[in-house]
Amino acid sequence: MGFTKPDLPDVDPDTFMQKPLMERMRILATDWVDNGFGSPKMVHTIYIAKIVFLYALGGVLVATLTSGLPFLHVSQWWNQPIVYLMQDSQTDLDFLLSLARRHGYVLLLQEEVIDSRGRVTRPAQLYFGPSNGTGLRQATVELGWGKSLTEFQPTLTTANQVKSVTVRGWNRDTKAPIEGKAAITDSDFNFNENLKELLNVCDPQTEQVVNEPVFTQAEADRRARDILLNQFRDMVTTSATTVGLPDLRAGRNVIISGVGSRFSGNYFMTQTTHSIGANGYTTQINARREDRGQSS
Numbered sequence: 001m002g003f004t005k006p007d008l009p010d011v012d013p014d015t016f017m018q019k020p021l022m023e024r025m026r027i028l029a030t031d032w033v034d035n036g037f038g039s040p041k042m043v044h045t046i047y048i049a050k051i052v053f054l055y056a057l058g059g060v061l062v063a064t065l066t067s068g069l070p071f072l073h074v075s076q077w078w079n080q081p082i083v084y085l086m087q088d089s090q091t092d093l094d095f096l097l098s099l100a101r102r103h104g105y106v107l108l109l110q111e112e113v114i115d116s117r118g119r120v121t122r123p124a125q126l127y128f129g130p131s132n133g134t135g136l137r138q139a140t141v142e143l144g145w146g147k148s149l150t151e152f153q154p155t156l157t158t159a160n161q162v163k164s165v166t167v168r169g170w171n172r173d174t175k176a177p178i179e180g181k182a183a184i185t186d187s188d189f190n191f192n193e194n195l196k197e198l199l200n201v202c203d204p205q206t207e208q209v210v211n212e213p214v215f216t217q218a219e220a221d222r223r224a225r226d227i228l229l230n231q232f233r234d235m236v237t238t239s240a241t242t243v244g245l246p247d248l249r250a251g252r253n254v255i256i257s258g259v260g261s262r263f264s265g266n267y268f269m270t271q272t273t274h275s276i277g278a279n280g281y282t283t284q285i286n287a288r289r290e291d292r293g294q295s296s
Contacts, residue, residue, distance in 0.1 A: 003045075007038040096128060103226050105129050106268075108251040143242050145258035150282075151241035152256070154263050158198070161231060162205040167224040169214035180220025182228045189225070195235055195262060195289075236289035238267065244281030248272050253290065266290045 009016075009031040016024065031038075087095045093107075100107045105128060113122035143149040164183035171178050182189065184196050210227060214220040240256065248254060250272050257264050267287035274283050 003041045006040050007035045009038075100128065106251060140252075141245055141247055142255040142257060143240070145256075147258075148242050148245075149240060149256065149258075150243070152238060152259055152263075153240065154236060154238040154259070156195075156198075156236050156262070158235065161199055161235060162228070163199070165224045165228040165231075166209045167214060167220045167227070168209065168211050169220050171215065171217075178214060178217055178220045180214065180217065180222070180224040182221065182224035184228065184232065186225075189228070195232075198262070199235070233268075233288050233290065236263065237287065238263070238289075239284070239286050241282055241284045244274060244276075244283050246274070248274075248283045248285055254285065254287065256287075263289075 009028060011027060016027070019027075090098070096107050099105070108127040110122070110125040110127070112120060112124040115121050145152060163185075164181060167180045169178040169180075170176075184199060210224075212223060214223055238256070242248070248269065250269050252269055254267050254269055255265070256267055266289075267285075268290045269285050269287045271286040272283060273285075274281070276282075
């Protein structure tokens with residue numbers, strides 16, 4: 001069989017068609033067993049090249065470029081379940097919510113807005129990420145005490161707060177334990193400085209140890225920081241009432257000012273209630289503190 005030419009049965013076409021049917025079938029079946037389909041080797045080469053370069057190499061290239069891992073250091077990602085995520089018997093919403101809870105993120109859907117002429121003035125958007133007041137959640141309203149803010153009831157609690165978090169896992173490549181740590185004294189832990197000082201004075205728990213399925217040092221460090229940050233966010237919460245503002249919605253951020261350095265700043269609204277009663281249109285919000293301390 002040649003590289004570009006097929007391997008055909010060794011028969012004379014003119015005399016072959018004059019043979020009985022069963023004899024022709026016997027000749028072709030014998031040739032099929034010996035030579036197969038008879039296609040040239042070039043066809044097999046093309047299929048092998050397509051599998052290697054388009055599927056295998058292309059898949060590795062796409063998976064690597066979208067995972068944030070170096071392409072040439074195969075040992076860093078070959079056995080790591082980072083490229084793919086499993087959605088096991090979950091709806092899309094449940095799957096995204098579980099990922100958001102793990103990383104301390106929020107899931108926010110902004111509905112499509114259509115004007116009276118049927119034109120889309122604001123497209124529908126889905127946000128999945130930190131609740132730090134950027135993008136869809138960016139604070140566009142500032143509530144000042146004695147101005148638009150008529151009631152402000154903050155809650156500051158040091159219960160269940162810790163100074164540091166340790167996440168332990170196992171590196172299957174090096175067969176060694178992984179230990180990621182995060183502490184409120186870390187330079188990259190940017191949060192309310194006044195609350196940090198208060199937390200040190202209150203003498204919280206020294207450390208919280210968590211065993212989780214992490215597979216790299218960077219993943220362990222990031223997970224420890226997420227756990228610590230999520231607990232720290234619940235240190236200051238508030239229930240406030242303001243004049244009615246339709247833009248105040250759960251999942252967005254609002255700036256509260258004029259209530260002291262420990263309480264003034266950016267808040268993430270977890271619940272909003274809009275009411276119309278004897279006092280007119282009012283909005284009641286429940287929120288948690290999000291940003292670093294301010295001097296107001």
